[in-house]
Amino acid sequence: MQKPPLHPWFDIGDVAPAVELRNGDGKTRPITRMAGRTAVLHVAAGSQDPLPVALALSSRAADFREAGADLYLVRRGGPQTVAGDAVDGVTALADPAGALAHNFHLEHPSTMVFDRASRLAAVLPLEGDPDAHAGACLGLVRDRLPPDRFREGPSIQAPVMVIPNVLSPQWCRWLMHVHDTQGNESSGFLEKVGSELVLRSDAEVKVRRDHVVAAGSPLEAEIRHIFQRRVIPEIARATHSPIQRHELFKIVRYDGEERGHFRPHRDNASEAGRTRRFAVTLNLNTGEYDGGHLVFPEYGEFGYRPAAGEAVAFSCNLLHEARPVTRGSRYVLLAFLH
Known part of the structure; x- marks a missing residue:
């Protein structure tokens, strides 16, 4: 049996890098500040318009919330770049240096899913229909990252x-x-x-x-x-x-x-x-x-x-x-x- 290779970039299971994303008003919003819930980030890469995917995700925003996930659209550029990207249920974030796509070696539009501890759970490349892509993202969140319901009994013990x-x-x-x-x-x-x-x-x-x-x-x-x-x-x-x-x-x-x-x-x-x-x-x-x-x-x-x-x-x-x-x-x- 051969030893499996170690991915040279960030990979599944890795904690999110310290990338400085920004809201439209210029305030910083690192991925680690999204911790506590599943974070679904569609990252615009290349020249394809990301808004169709954002709209497809938005149409399922209530289902994502029920599954314990929050939705984000990440576009390279300054805060003014995302000023017109407001879509119901999807938070638009600017990545001034394109650092998120760079760290994960994304050359094409993809949706990244981070678990509640800001660990990368999946990367889904956009292939064809935005609506089908949004459905696949929702299915992954539901199947692999079901939300914990509040209860008085630990599922995973916090280190306290x-x-x-x-x-x-x-x-x-x-x-x-x-x-x-x-x-x-x-x-x-x-x-x-x-x-x-x-x-x-x-x-x-x-x-x-x-x-x-x-x-x-x-x-x-x-x-x-x-x-x-x-x-x-x-x-x-x-x-x-x-x-x-x-x-x-x-x-x-x-x-x-x-x-x-x-x-x-x-x-x-x-x-x-x-x-x-x-x-x-x-x-x-x-x-x-x-x-x-x-x-x-x-x-x-x-x-x-x-x-x-x-x-x-x-x-x-x-x-x-x-x-x-x-x-x-x-x-x-x-x-x-x-």
């Missing part, structure tokens, strides 16, 4: 740690009391604008209220002491990673009346968070709210909802989200470790 008994019931109640009586404010997120980091607020991204534990306060010292005894040793044992410092602890609340949530994100994606290594989400209550699961969509639809006092620790590079709270209020202690 659940640490029990970090805080006692008394400590949980105290931290909730601190949040409610010592001040809290609407939470934002940092976004790079030019060369500066700007604090943004967008209810589509995050709805949450935060109490930041003051630096140098007795409460900060007490929480740090608990982490040094109960959280950091567990992380070190599992990952062989030393922890040297932490950011300010936050006691946060997601309210059901506002459908409190935090959309899929990575905690080290911004310039301000690039040195973060581990995140810790510690539930302070359970049973008094519905929804609010912690989900790692690259690994399926399993929802983590630890008991009060339990923590989930994970790499800041993992895509994760806080699903909307639909009733009551969820309280959490958050920490970022370096």
Whole structure:
């Protein structure tokens, strides 16, 4: 038996390259930011007009959504190139350098399918009728990449740690009391604008209220002491990673009346968070709210909802989200470790 050849370019199973695609408004949209759902990208290569394929995909957009897939049309050029490519259900993206087609050695129009972890699952060259091509893409997504339905039981285990008994019931109640009586404010997120980091607020991204534990306060010292005894040793044992410092602890609340949530994100994606290594989400209550699961969509639809006092620790590079709270209020202690 001969050893199979190693493809000299990117191939099936490879993680998507760091190609800088852009929306029509100029904002970057790398393939890795599509993680959490199947991404179907029709890549225009050569001189053939890609819009017939985009329209054929658009006619099946509802079926692709039901199958857990999002649709994209990628054309070489600047953002202005895709300004007229708006098609219902298909996001038009510009590839200024043609890097996507180059990395995958595409000489003819093709549709690329990436799984929810941004790994290449298939490349389907366009051969003839656009409508038949769109049907073949949908069939592949349905057959090979069926969506995981949300359930409380993992299909693929995310690489996270659940640490029990970090805080006692008394400590949980105290931290909730601190949040409610010592001040809290609407939470934002940092976004790079030019060369500066700007604090943004967008209810589509995050709805949450935060109490930041003051630096140098007795409460900060007490929480740090608990982490040094109960959280950091567990992380070190599992990952062989030393922890040297932490950011300010936050006691946060997601309210059901506002459908409190935090959309899929990575905690080290911004310039301000690039040195973060581990995140810790510690539930302070359970049973008094519905929804609010912690989900790692690259690994399926399993929802983590630890008991009060339990923590989930994970790499800041993992895509994760806080699903909307639909009733009551969820309280959490958050920490970022370096």
